[in-house]
Amino acid sequence: MKRRTKKLLLNWRIILLTVFLIGSVVTLAVRPLTFGIDISGGVALVAQTEHPVDADTMQLVVDSLQKRLNTLGLRDITVEAQGDQIVLVKVANVTTAEEADAIKNVIESQGVFYMEFDGVIFGTGQDVEYVGIYQIKPDNTWSVPFRISKSAAEKFAELAKGKTGWPVDMFLDPPVNSLLVVPDSVYNLMNSSEFNAQVPEAPTLLQRITKAFNITVVAYANQTADELADMAEGREKIVLVDLNQGLQSELENMNVTVRLVQRGPGESDHALIIRTLGLYGPYSVGEGLATGQPQQDVQITGTASDRLTAEQEARQIYTVLKSGSLPVKLNVVGMEFISPRLGENFKYQALLAGIGALIAVFAIVYFHYRNWKIAIPVASTSFFEAIIILGFAALIQWNLDLPSIAGIIAAIGTGVDQQIVITDELLGGTKETRITRRSNVLKRMGRAFFVIFASAATTIVAMSFLLIYFVGTLKGFAFTTILGVVIGILVTRPAYAEIAKYLLGED
Incomplete structure (x- = not known):
């Protein structure tokens, strides 16, 4: 018996579950969960464009709003496009009308973009006449071409003559x-x-x-x-x-x-300065721009360590240049406050729902098998799975809203189904028949996990469509459901199979 117990404790699947569980508990202790506005309270604003826009323009509007609101020092900001005219802005922990009005003003203002050299503003967003598509080269250098007005080009040429390498700054709403x-x-x-x-x-x-x-x-x-x-x-x-x-x-x-x-x-002084000032840059003046000859067609270039970073840097500059002269104006057409007290009530109800789900799982499994050795591990594994999901959410600072919590409960439900499949295979499909030979156990486990992986793949594919193509609360539900399924098939389900084999005497 001791030998079997030691063998179980040293099983890599049990060790993996233990590591994930301890890591999640530690993460939750040092990095508390963050919640969306339907739990922590806040304000939701609905903005509408003056006319329908295409997908690229709408993405530009979303990116620009996100950057402008970030400069206010606000936290937990969500900006989502809904269709071709509606933009939904959610900001947590905003409880006063004054704070909400400040956010409304930012949304409805088109922003001011400045180009500065040696302490002189030589151009604004009105001087950006055209912004070309950014380009990424194989060596991860990137460039964003754009055209400035003749007056801005002449002013810059005069300022930058003979000053190769000097800093050029760009600001958005400083x-x-x-x-x-x-x-x-x-x-x-x-x-x-x-x-x-x-x-x-x-x-x-x-x-x-x-x-x-x-x-x-x-x-x-x-x-x-x-x-x-x-x-x-x-x-x-x-x-x-x-x-x-x-x-x-x-x-x-x-x-x-x-x-x-x-x-x-974890924000550094450097990053804090950039965010406070709305600063982009500085960028160096190239030799070709320090000749004193006006050039309207210019470009910003940079180098990154990998292609993904280069893509992010180039897109950021592209967005900033375009946002100085947005092609569409936004008007706030709706505003709704969610009370923190109401959010606390939602949190309490969600906790009760989770506890109720675990109790229901335990009761149903026990009455089906009439065996504590099955009911307790199934309920415990579901609880461990919920802890690991929450630990991962805390690690990446995912804002948990009510749909996200519903996704966790849905993932637990899927996990219980899969644990029952494993249990039935171990029991041979009936309570009377027991698996005694190791080869049969392996075959049955292989069959069980084939069903589990097929079910998980179907769920992940279905939820991926919600995560990619839909917006709003559906994303939170899809994310936590996918996360729960992945944790289940990689960590908790294999560990449960080992525990069940041990308790049922099938290893």
Whole structure:
């Protein structure tokens, strides 16, 4: 008996299940689950384009909105296209009308795109006359061609003459005419040559934005709200970067317009600066552009470590260039708040539903087989599967909404079906017949897993269509269902088969 138990514990399928289970528990302990707005509360806004647009234009609108809303420092933002005119924007943890109105204004504004060199704005989105399709070369270098107006080309030629390698910056909705209050580390980085492209002696990013946008950057040294308000006299707003919300409240009570930019999990100073300023670049001035001769047809180039990264970088620049002159305007036609208290109620109900499903599984399996050795492992395996799914969701910071939770329950249901197939094969199809020979056990397990893999493949294919071709809540349901099925066939189902063979004396 001890030998059989030791053999079970050392089985690689049991070890794999144990590793995944421990990893999931640790992940959930150090990285809590994140929830969608139907659970955590927030606001959903429905925006409509002025006229129907094609799929490429709609994707451009979605990408641009995502980038603009990210610059506000908001978290858990979802922007989805629905058809050829509707865009659904969901933002979690937004509970006040003022916050919702700020988001509405961003959606309805077409944004302002700036091109800056040496602290001088030489062009805006209105000067981008054409943006060509980006190209990726076999060596993973990429280029985005575009055409600027004659006046912008002439201005840039004059500024960049003889300045090969100097930094060229592009901005989307930067905080113009504002006071930027930042931590010491952020201030020092902005005032270094970090953003100077190939020329360390060029003006720093701090100097360039001060000259171009009238942005004053100060390092936070425990200044009071009154002191900051005095420093911001005549400015449109104060931008607090990675600082406490108490300071924001004090300034707002003084009728000062404040924008709070919070640091994201693991976000570096470099990334925080880029997001705060809406900065893209800097890009180096090539030799051909430093001759003093105006050139309207120009391009931005870059090099990446692999093709996927090159594709992402090129598409980002393509989107930014296009978003400065969007071909369509959006109007918010609907807005709905979801209370955090209502969301907590949904979370509680979802938890009860999950517990109820596990209890129902245990009861039905027990009354079918009249055997604790079958009912307990089936219910336990389903519970372990749910823990692993939640651990994976926490690891990738997937926002769990109600459909996602329903997908987990659906995956558990599919798993129970497959465990019953395994159990029936071990029992030989009846309660009286027992499998005694190892060769027969292997044959029956092979037959059981053939059925399981076929069923899993069918489910994955069906859910993949929802994940790829549909939008909204169906994506969450499809994702967690697929995740549950994959975890089941790779981890929990093989482990259950070994446990069942051990408990039924079939190994």
